[in-house]
Amino acid sequence: MKKLLFVLFLLPGISLAQNHEENIQSIFNLELTKGHTYENLRYLCKDIGHRLSGSPQAAAAVEYTRQLMESYGFDTVYLQPVMVPHWVRGGKDEVKIVNSEKLGTVDLHALALGNTQGTGSSGLVGEVVEVQGLGGLRALGEGAKGKIVFYNQPMDPTKVNTFQAYSGAVGQRGSGAAEASKYGAIGVIVRSMSNRIDHIPHTGNQRYNPDFPEIPSLAISTQDAELLSELLKEQSDLKVFLKSQGEMRGQVLSYNVIGEIRGAERPDEIIAVGGHLDSWDVGEGAHDDGAGCMQAIEVLRIYKELGWKPKRTIRAVMWMNEENGLMGGREYARVAKEKGEKHIAAIESDSGGFLPIGFSSTGTETQRSKLASWRDYFTPYNIWKLDVPGGGADIGPLRDQGPILIGLHPDSQRYFIYHHTAADIFEAVDQRELELGAAAMTALVYLIEQEGI
Known part of the structure; x- marks a missing residue:
């Protein structure tokens, strides 16, 4: 049988x-x-x-x-x-600190976020203002006008489930440019969505609001985000150069x-x-x-x-x-x-x-x-x-x-x-x-x- x-x-x-x-x-x-x-x-x-x-x-x-x-x-x-x-990404993405009194010019590890509107071949330069996520942007309000908004909310390291940590921070990547544009920002830098401090930049999707200008949005590595944040504490008029040739076809x-x-x-x-x-x-x-x-x-x-x-x-x-x-x-x-x-x-x-x-x-x-x-x-x-x-x-x-x-x-x-x-x-x-x-x-x-x- x-x-x-x-x-x-x-x-x-x-x-x-x-x-x-x-x-x-x-x-x-x-x-x-x-x-x-x-x-x-x-x-x-x-x-x-x-x-x-x-x-x-x-x-x-x-x-x-x-x-x-x-x-x-x-x-x-x-x-x-x-x-x-x-x-299409369209070329090399660049984020560069241009006027640090401490370090001079500093190239950061960067990737444009998906679907981002590029800066054009000339790039753009602006003063940087740091916020902790979308809540920090709302608290800043009109202080973002004419500035490059730097979202620096990290993934919560105390979350053992890293997807929960990701969910808690990723809003600044997905909606960061759309929200900053409402307040007149000219560009966005986002801390990479990673639970490790290193030099690897992370891309990812972002969405625009059709009622506001489409401003360029790039991510920088977590280690460079830490550096940029420290330099901003010492120098409030820090400026950054952004370049992306991203294009939606x-x-x-x-x-x-x-x-x-x-x-x-x-x-x-x-x-x-x-x-x-x-x-x-x-x-x-x-x-x-x-x-x-x-x-x-x-x-x-x-x-x-x-x-x-x-x-x-x-x-x-x-x-x-x-x-x-x-x-x-x-x-x-x-x-x-x-x-x-x-x-x-x-x-x-x-x-x-x-x-x-x-x-x-x-x-x-x-x-x-x-x-x-x-x-x-x-x-x-x-x-x-x-x-x-x-x-x-x-x-x-x-x-x-x-x-x-x-x-x-x-x-x-x-x-x-x-x-x-x-x-x-x-x-x-x-x-x-x-x-x-x-x-x-x-x-x-x-x-x-x-x-x-």
Whole structure:
């Protein structure tokens, strides 16, 4: 009898025996011995590189992931058209202290923020005024007029969850230029969003208010932010030169890339698992979010290699344009609603390819209780946090359609060393940690497609 069950277990298209512990162990064993995630990420990072929406590299990444999923024999692979913003950096970004009585001229490590309006080729010079976040700007008020506003609120080092620390400080990056422009500022400098003091500048998205002028906005490294702050304490008329040639070139056609394995019993119930294919135009987008994309593809590949046929449809989605617009996630949700598709769960990996320790989620009490009830299946793999609130940016637009939104929750301590920087390269990803994340996502998809949620 045991021999017969073993044969049935391996035959393609045969429904799974209800032994969750053994099946989950099969997932981890396969990924940790014969996984493809790491080598697929290597190609994405090294042969294609960074992938800002609208760039040739983004187009190459679309074609690569389409062909990759087709090569694995998924039931359906297709491109979903989406219009995305096309912003280009346009040249070297510069921030330079020009009149320090103590140090003279000092070049700072800088990156223009995404979607920023450039200074033009001549740059601009202005006096600097320091504030602690958006609250500090409001307190300064008209004192910002004609000045370059320097936002210097650090990420809170006492927050063990670094994503909480990021959330507490990132408002000055996302809205800093728009808010400073209301008070007549001519430019903005933002302390990089990092929990480490170093010389690496971090870019990231920022949004303008259409009712006020679009002023240039650049980030400087945390170490340079500390230096600038100290110099301002000694010299209130400190001046800084800014130069950025960033330019928004309208919208261009791009694609979400989608592959799926149809469910054998309830094909109309969809489990989406994915990451965002675009990345910033520095580094290689390895942790953010090449890792998540390759982990999502690996979920379906593992099913194919094990010869498993899911009860419900599993769909891998490579969303485009999370970084500077979220147009891919919004379009995916719009099309799903228009088609009347029923997503029961959406899982996103967009917190880096680090050691997985759990899953975050947003959903009903019933949905989240079901997720938490599976904890014992994951604890043998040191994955134990299943009650963390959260989800993911690209899956957020699906929320009003009723699925539980789930995010892979890795250890977050190193993420903001690499996030949105030139240091986010393939070599920064550990193979075993990446593969453990892919296996964890596959195990969760397996439980959902077998039991529902």
